[in-house]
Amino acid sequence: GAVVSQHPSWVICKSGTSVKIECRSLDFQATTMFWYRQFPKQSLMLMATSNEGSKATYEQGVEKDKFLINHASLTLSTLTVTSAHPEDSSFYICSARGRGTGVESEQYFGPGTRLTVT
């Protein structure tokens, strides 16, 4: 099956600093990548959707200037949390989708990045 990697798997940073998370599709071309955030004991919350070569579409309530998303190639998307604060501490998960519809539109998830802001 398709593999999506995420780096780093966990990161601790100080309040006010920025953190970059990478999401890579290893064996397929991801035309669309999704970034989710998940707080403890809650479901996935979609933050933004990005298509290769175009600007990301952010969900309502997600600050695009704080969560910078770049989908520069068909295998790489990055999420940068700028000026991180403790309330940004969460589990960030990316997923990637290749071409096609129906079952081919299955999203393949990365392993997630646990961000802790102190």
Added chain:
Amino acid sequence: GQNIDQPTEMTATEGAIVQINCTYQTSGFNGLFWYQQHAGEAPTFLSYNVLDGLEEKGRFSSFLSRSKGYSYLLLKELQMKDSASYLCAVMDSNYQLIWGAGTKLIIKP
């Protein structure tokens, strides 16, 4: 608005059968997914239904009724490793996944 409902938590016994229900109201329908998520890990794909009926895959089966906006995930011969959250997600007319809050399944020996 769009809505996915599933029970918050269920408990079952090792070796038994459990059915996790999911009802949905979405703008359009392009399929329903079930994912398994262990604590601290990303979700993993279990099943996809786009037509009415039952899809069987080993110990797991998933059922869909589009007219009723209803699906269930059936887990047989439960094992301790099946303890996890099970997420129901519907793909709407824009091919966007709408996620349920997940059902935490607790397996007892």
